[in-house]
Amino acid sequence: MTSHTLRATRPAPPAPGGRPGLNQRRLPRWAPAATAAVSVALGIGIGLAAGLESRVQWGLIAALLFLAISYGVTSAVENRRQAKDRLATSVVWVCFLLAVVPLLSLIWVTLSRGVKVLDGYFLTHSMAGVPGFETGGGVYHALIGTLEQVGLATLVSAPIGLLTAVYLVEYGRGALARAVTFFVDVMTGIPSIVAGLFILSIMLIAGLQPSGLMGALALAILMVPVVVRSTEEMLKLVPNELREAALALGVPKWRVILKVVIPTAIGGITTGVMLAVARIAGETAPILLLVFGSQLINSNPFDGAQSSLPFYIWEQYRVGSEASYDRAWAAALVLIAFVMILNLVARGIARWKAPKTGR
């Protein structure tokens, strides 16, 4: 009731050619819902009548109908400007729904098909001696590989990223700092396969063999810019008063950074590193080129081929049997869970340890 009065008293725009202001006719509140229902019904009806197989098409037809009907009805009852406004609202909603459908379906398919073979056995056994087209086997060797490669990559890239961010925020002036900032941004966009090819060219020149370490180096290249960017943002949030207070007490600058600035921002820095880990954990291309893949458990990342979760998914997909697809989905579920948990924990830490902005 109240909402209705509110709508009625809202100053209506002076419509060209329409009747003035307050008495303007308006569509009832249930109009969009009714239009949606009608257009969905029509969409399904047309889809069935025309014998269209794909539900995607039904959805598209319904969406187009919705746009047309709501534009027509509004311009008939209200006026052109309102009709355009409604059209824009509907388009935005349709955009949103259209985009949500595939993304939800991705999650749903991974979940529903992944749980089929995902159990304790799957997580604790490798593919040693299991022919690809048969059931059985597991993901243990890939899990080990992913953890080690990602761990190594983090060990390499976190200090470099952290120090670079410190340089940019605390020391950076002039051309060098500007160049570093620009190239960090550009580096964020390097395709993972190019990072892989870079390490590959070093391997070809130096005559090195594929190993987990090589993959980790390529992953580190992808990880550094992400760490720099997020750490930089966090260090900038540390209030200057803290630095000035410490400096005024005669503390040397490097200790101010180590003991005051970084501890203040440590929550955000951790978050940034974890998000970067989540990003590289799913990279397949460098592993494909540099680690080579293996069916066996190899827990030494410095020697010999290893596997990794994303590589395992690719390998099982390529086998192309029902059993291997099941394994691929189960591994995808493990990987998605790993990445999502990292993300959630990281964002949790960010919220929990957000630096006080000093107000």
Place this chain on the structure above:
Amino acid sequence: MATTTDNAPAPPVTGKRPGSTGRAGDKVFLGLSRGSGILLLVIMASIAVFLTYRASLALSRNEGNFLTTFDWNPAGDPPVFGIAVLLFGTVVSSIIAMVIAVPVAVGIALFISHYAPRRLAAPLAYVVDLLAAVPSIIYGIWGALFLVPYLEGLNLWLDDFLGWTYVFEKTQVGVARSLFTVGVLLAIMILPVVTSVSREVFRQVPRMNEEAALALGATRWEVIRLSVLPFGRSGVISASMLGLGRALGETMAVATVLSPSFVISLHLLNPGGGTFAQNIAAKFDEANELGRDALIASGLVLFVLTLLVNGAARLIIARRKEYSGANA
């Protein structure tokens, strides 16, 4: 805070020690942090140098024209390979992805920033950020095992109604493992990225501008058209270019979905074609040393392509930052 390390705080009794050690520590620390900044520049430079070096080894033995040859056979005698098909496939699939993804992403960003109920907006933004973290190989198997069958109907439909455009004419029978499908999948993959950057920009639109438009009696769409979109235009452009960079370099999703072949065809619904990254992933296993160098050469082209796109995006962002900083 009370933790002690090797360089523990000097006990208060000893008085003036920090002076000298502090300076030395400062120098070391500055050296380390500046050094890692320089290391990043060195890495970037060496990526270019090493790739160019290995690529030049391959190119000197290539008997075909690297730019115009429609073949990839570095193991043959004579070795012949060229990037024409790959360049075409990469650019076309990325363009399809952009055409689909950018309007939809702007729509979602507007939805989150201006249309969604207040209580829904924050969780939605969060979910979009999470989706950006889904690994590309998972998009790949989802695309190959799930999206491809669903798009077959759409492909036939496009062929029926838009076949006269030539582009949407399907001349070969076969599953929908085409550049068009790849473009759709890439669009879905870059949606979260483009959305989250655009959303940030839309959120920064000065409240005053919007309220002024509302006060003049503008409808919500007019507010967006008059104050939000002009303000966010450069942000959206750079967001789309970041997305484009992603799409150009995407490997696994393309490698799983596309059924590759070395032909250039504007019939986008026909299976076939290839992209740089997909070709590298597919040909790497069987490549000999020259083959690997040839793949590195194609990777170099991809590197330069993404460098240009990303550099341009960053320059647009940087210019906008200065502009908005002056108004803040």
